[in-house]
Amino acid sequence: MLEQAGLVQVISTRRVRALTERIYGPTILAEEVMAAVRAPAAALEAAAPPSRAAAPASEPEAPRVAAATAAPFVSPASTLITPRSVPGDASRIEVPTVRRPAIELAPSTQAGVLRFIHYAYMPNRLGYCGPDENRRLFDHGVAGEADRTLLPSLARFLGPLPYLRAIAAGAGTQDLFDERVVEAYWIGNDLLGQFASHELYAALRERFRRELPPKIMDLISDKVPAGALPHHSFHVFDVWLRVGKLDGNVISTLDHCRISWGKVTSVDGPTVGVERSALILHGGKLRLAPPELVYTTRLTDGRGFVTELVPGDTVSLHWGWVCERLSERQAKDLERYTGHHVRLANQTI
Numbered sequence: 001m002l003e004q005a006g007l008v009q010v011i012s013t014r015r016v017r018a019l020t021e022r023i024y025g026p027t028i029l030a031e032e033v034m035a036a037v038r039a040p041a042a043a044l045e046a047a048a049p050p051s052r053a054a055a056p057a058s059e060p061e062a063p064r065v066a067a068a069t070a071a072p073f074v075s076p077a078s079t080l081i082t083p084r085s086v087p088g089d090a091s092r093i094e095v096p097t098v099r100r101p102a103i104e105l106a107p108s109t110q111a112g113v114l115r116f117i118h119y120a121y122m123p124n125r126l127g128y129c130g131p132d133e134n135r136r137l138f139d140h141g142v143a144g145e146a147d148r149t150l151l152p153s154l155a156r157f158l159g160p161l162p163y164l165r166a167i168a169a170g171a172g173t174q175d176l177f178d179e180r181v182v183e184a185y186w187i188g189n190d191l192l193g194q195f196a197s198h199e200l201y202a203a204l205r206e207r208f209r210r211e212l213p214p215k216i217m218d219l220i221s222d223k224v225p226a227g228a229l230p231h232h233s234f235h236v237f238d239v240w241l242r243v244g245k246l247d248g249n250v251i252s253t254l255d256h257c258r259i260s261w262g263k264v265t266s267v268d269g270p271t272v273g274v275e276r277s278a279l280i281l282h283g284g285k286l287r288l289a290p291p292e293l294v295y296t297t298r299l300t301d302g303r304g305f306v307t308e309l310v311p312g313d314t315v316s317l318h319w320g321w322v323c324e325r326l327s328e329r330q331a332k333d334l335e336r337y338t339g340h341h342v343r344l345a346n347q348t349i
Contacts, residue, residue: 163230
């Protein structure tokens with residue numbers, strides 16, 4: 001029905017990948033992600049501890065290795081430093097500490113990167129988006145460790161970047177993977193009340209205008225002044241609905257692709273029983289059905305992101321995968337922004 005109305009294109013996964021690679025210009029967006037961490041990296045480098053044997057004030061200071069800024073994700077070879085004699089003891093040689101560019105992330109960025117991995121892991125595993133580095137991303141997510149070497153990989157998740165950029169611009173930061181920015185996109189928070197709407201509108205027009213019929217392009221971009229927010233649910237219900245992989249049961253696909261929430265009823269090894277509301281089509285419109293019991297997965301090969309769960313916990317789900325445990329505030333925000341974009345999508349269904 002949606003395809004016949006000219007509002008949906010049913011295309012293959014391979015075609016989706018080719019389409020998005022052309023749409024998003026990953027090199028430009030990856031450079032934006034790199035730029036966002038150059039300043040923090042330089043600050044970390046400048047704050048590194050001094051040499052083990054500091055020279056007297058009257059003696060010239062030993063050369064220092066400058067922080068890399070031109071290529072922040074590639075560790076350059078160590079800079080050679082000429083040894084010098086220790087004052088008062090010509091037989092001993094002082095060997096200055098050679099510092100390499102720091103790869104650590106600021107705590108807020110590290111938390112944001114890990115949260116991003118929690119939500120992007122399963123669609124990446126299924127082949128819907130992102131680079132072919134699923135095992136590496138999973139290992140970092142399980143270990144709870146993230147550094148700057150992951151950012152080029154995250155920049156290849158082309159779908160979220162325009163939304164992250166709009167949220168970050170409204171928040172006054174260049175860090176697309178700040179914890180609050182990432183949370184706003186996947187779950188929702190008060191940053192969605194101050195995002196840069198012109199950034200989102202322009203990004204949607206630029207990314208899709210060469211690939212979509214004018215009717216669909218106008219429909220999508222006009223949702224921004226109509227109330228669309230840079231939230232994952234908008235991407236699913238109004239953007240991905242019309243350009244993504246929609247063969248088979250369209251509504252079921254949308255239901256799995258959106259971030260849903262539910263109450264844990266049982267935990268049995270990798271399997272978690274959750275009461276959640278399914279997305280359905282009722283009277284030609286999208287709506288959320290009353291909660292019902294479904295069984296989801298939290299472990300792959302005995303490992304996962306949420307290892308301690310008890311009945312009564314609230315969790316978020318993406319493609320049947322348990323992403324994280326939600327606070328009461330987060331669950332309410334996710335429900336609120338999902339409902340908002342269901343209503344917005346229904347205006348043009």
